[in-house]
Amino acid sequence: MAATDLVYRHRLFTRVWHWVNAVAVICMVMSGLMISNAHPRLYWGEFGANFDRPWLDLTHWLPPDGRFPGWITIPSGYSLAVARHWHLFFAWVFAFGLLAYIIVGLINRHIQRDVALTRAEVAPRYLWHDIKEHARLRFGDGRAYNPLQKIAYGGTLFVLFPLVLFTGLALSPGFDAVSHISALFGGRSSARSLHFIAMSGIAAFIAVHLALVVLAGPWNEIRSMITGWYRTHDTHGEPA
Amino acid sequence: MTLLNRRSLIAATPALLAGCDKLSSSPKFLDLLQSGERANYGLQRLLQDRTALAREYAPNQRSPIFRANGTRMPQGDDYARHVATDFADWTIVVDGLVQRPVQIPLGQLRQMPSRSQITRHDCVEGWSAIAKWTGVPLKFLLDRAGILPQANYIVFWCADMMGNGTQYYESIDRVDAAHPQTILAYAINDQPIPVQNGAPVRMRIERQLGYKQAKYVQRIEAVASLKGIRGGKGGYWEDGAGYEWYAGL
Numbered sequence: 036m037a038a039t040d041l042v043y044r045h046r047l048f049t050r051v052w053h054w055v056n057a058v059a060v061i062c063m064v065m066s067g068l069m070i071s072n073a074h075p076r077l078y079w080g081e082f083g084a085n086f087d088r089p090w091l092d093l094t095h096w097l098p099p100d101g102r103f104p105g106w107i108t109i110p111s112g113y114s115l116a117v118a119r120h121w122h123l124f125f126a127w128v129f130a131f132g133l134l135a136y137i138i139v140g141l142i143n144r145h146i147q148r149d150v151a152l153t154r155a156e157v158a159p160r161y162l163w164h165d166i167k168e169h170a171r172l173r174f175g176d177g178r179a180y181n182p183l184q185k186i187a188y189g190g191t192l193f194v195l196f197p198l199v200l201f202t203g204l205a206l207s208p209g210f211d212a213v214s215h216i217s218a219l220f221g222g223r224s225s226a227r228s229l230h231f232i233a234m235s236g237i238a239a240f241i242a243v244h245l246a247l248v249v250l251a252g253p254w255n256e257i258r259s260m261i262t263g264w265y266r267t268h269d270t271h272g273e274p275a
Numbered sequence: 276m277t278l279l280n281r282r283s284l285i286a287a288t289p290a291l292l293a294g295c296d297k298l299s300s301s302p303k304f305l306d307l308l309q310s311g312e313r314a315n316y317g318l319q320r321l322l323q324d325r326t327a328l329a330r331e332y333a334p335n336q337r338s339p340i341f342r343a344n345g346t347r348m349p350q351g352d353d354y355a356r357h358v359a360t361d362f363a364d365w366t367i368v369v370d371g372l373v374q375r376p377v378q379i380p381l382g383q384l385r386q387m388p389s390r391s392q393i394t395r396h397d398c399v400e401g402w403s404a405i406a407k408w409t410g411v412p413l414k415f416l417l418d419r420a421g422i423l424p425q426a427n428y429i430v431f432w433c434a435d436m437m438g439n440g441t442q443y444y445e446s447i448d449r450v451d452a453a454h455p456q457t458i459l460a461y462a463i464n465d466q467p468i469p470v471q472n473g474a475p476v477r478m479r480i481e482r483q484l485g486y487k488q489a490k491y492v493q494r495i496e497a498v499a500s501l502k503g504i505r506g507g508k509g510g511y512w513e514d515g516a517g518y519e520w521y522a523g524l
Contacts, residue, residue, distance in 0.1 A: 065295075074401035081332065082395060084402035086340040110299045111292055115399065116517040117299050123524065124311030208397050209319040209523025212329040212482040223395060223403050 042178055044265040049145065052136045053260055059128040062109060062121055064238055069108040069118035075101030077231055081222030090228070126203065133196055149180055150189050156182040174251050177267045191240045199233035202226045305517075316521040325450055329481035332393040338404040341396070341463060343471035346443065349435035349491055357434075362475035367416075367459070371430070371496035374421030381461070381475055387411045390458050398485040399518065408479045410460030414453045416495065426497035430504060431478055434491035437511055445489040446501055446509040446520070447480055456481040459492060484522035486512050 045053075075093035076083070083089065093101035105111035109121050140146035155161060165182045168174070175181040180188065204210045205217040205226035220226040248256045259265035298304045357365055362381055370376035391409040413429070429452045433443040451457055460479050461468060468474045473490025480487050487510070501507060506514025513520045 062295075070401065073399070076402075081336055082338045082403045082405045084338065084340075084342045084398075084404045086342055087338065106292060109292075109295050111296055114299075114517075116512075116519075117305075119399075119519070120305060120308040120312070120517070121299070123315060123519075124308040127311050127314060206397075207315075207319075207524030208329060208395075208484060209315075209323065209482050212327045213319070213322050213324070215330050218330065223397065227401060 040267050041264050042267055043263050044177070044259045045263045046143070046145070047263070048139050050260055050263060052132055055128060056132050056136070059125040059132060060237060060241070062125045063129060064234055065107060065109040066118040066121035066125070067234055068103040069110065069113070070115060070122060071231065072102040072108065072113060073115045077228040078224040079221065079228060080224050081217075083224035083227075091231075130200055133200065137192075150185055150192065152182060152185050152189070156185070172250055174247070177251075177265055187240060187243065191237065195233050195236045195240065199230060199237060202230035202233060206230065309519075312519045312521065315524055319523045320450060323482070325453070326455055329394055329456055332395070332405050334393065334407070337393060337406055337464065341404045341406045341472065342402070344398060344400075344485065346435035346437070346490065347471040351436065354434050354491070358470060358474070365475050367476060367492060368494040369416050369420040370494070371498050372423040372426035373417070373497050374423065377420045379416070384411055384459070384476070385461055388415060390455070392456055392458070392479070392481070394456065394479065394481045396485055396488065399522065407464050408458065408460040409462040409465070410458035410476070410479065412455065413457045413459055413478075413495070416459065417452060417497065420497075422497050425499050428498050428501055428509070430496040430498055430501075430509075431489040431492050432494040432496065433489050434493050439515065441505065441511070443489060443491070443511045444505065445478070445487050445511070446504075447483070447487065451480050451482065454480075454482065459495075482523055486510070486518065487522050
């Protein structure tokens with residue numbers, strides 16, 4: 036028998052933020068896809084409209100009209116106005132939730148201790164070892180995040196989330212007038228493209244995250260994110 | 276366990292989506308969602324210097340073609356007659372809560388102090404186009420009519436009839452009405468505005484989205500409240516389709 040042990044893995048704040056943020060992000064991705072349906076073309080530069088050349092024309096990928104199907108959008112039937120209500124409401128939940136997570140995580144050192152890669156972990160040999168372990172579906176003993184996990188969490192938290200947030204703000208003509216933030220991204224149409232790309236990265240993270248939760252043992256994983264308690268297992272014991 | 280999980284997830288998905296749609300049609304829930312937008316309006320008014328300018332561009336940054344959207348040719352004999360006479364007797368009325376209502380012939384408008392700006396038009400749908408606009412600051416027109424302190428909103432009445440038989444209209448608050456880039460434009464890229472873009476005059480309210488930029492403007496009315504006007508939400512798309520009145524994002 037492998038040794039098992041219950042460890043307290045997630046604090047209350049982390050758990051609450053995780054679920055609130057999960058709802059906000061999923062609602063924003065789904066309502067965002069509906070917003071994309073209103074003009075399913077993406078451009079680089081300051082401007083971009085029907086007579087300009089898009090780098091991504093979704094009408095080629097989602098014929099005939101470039102619209103995402105109803106099962107993946109909020110609302111399911113075409114409504115730009117209602118999608119914007121959802122999107123701009125959950126934007127507050129997402130933005131201030133992220134801000135709170137980062138502030139609390141820095142103060143209680145969750146980010147420095149659990150998310151930041153250690154010097155040893157960034158060594159190519161160590162990372163290669165972790166990649167091979169993942170390929171064998173061995174994810175460590177669950178006491179600490181493994182390096183690939185840290186890269187996925189850190190990349191989402193500190194690259195994709197801020198990128199999607201600030202490119203979103205750049206799309207607002209009111210905020211742009213205050214900050215001229217659209218210039219930072221090479222123009223409003225570029226900001227819209229980057230917003231879509233960041234969203235795609237977040238959607239990919241969610242897909243991989245859910246797949247790994249299932250592979251690593253869904254009930255133990257989900258319980259630890261609800262109660263905080265995680266049952267560790269000695270992966271270096273006998274082969275399964 | 277994995278299979279069960281996946282199955283229950285697949286089974287739960289349509290229920291969740293139906294739930295979202297049900298929520299979307301509940302007035303109470305929509306009202307909750309729209310609290311986010313009211314907060315956006317409040318926050319933007321808090322952050323914005325009242326005269327913070329939208330970005331302006333160089334001539335070579337303009338869109339090769341400035342696309343048209345919404346009404347491209349207003350219906351009716353009246354407008355057709357104006358097109359035939361090159362808008363020679365088009366007048367703009369400024370009335371409502373003002374000391375002295377005024378009628379401004381188009382020719383006179385073109386002689387007034389003007390502002391030119393190369394700005395970006397952001398449609399709510401997601402596309403953007405850049406053009407040079409020339410027109411008279413709205414503040415100049417309102418001051419000339421002697422706008423009263425109790426006028427909280429400015430309503431723009433337009434010549435284009437929409438699908439449901441009502442004319443297009445839009446409205447803004449006094450902050451945007453006094454903004455230097457808020458102009459009643461009569462030229463695009465140094466040419467008279469073509470019919471499809473709002474001939475002969477349209478609004479430019481550069482810190483808000485495209486549907487606020489009312490085209491074919493005939494009358495500018497100062498009002499205390501938007502409540503009594505049409506659906507009470509301050510605009511054609513606001514009343515009819517639930518778009519936000521404050522379109523700063």
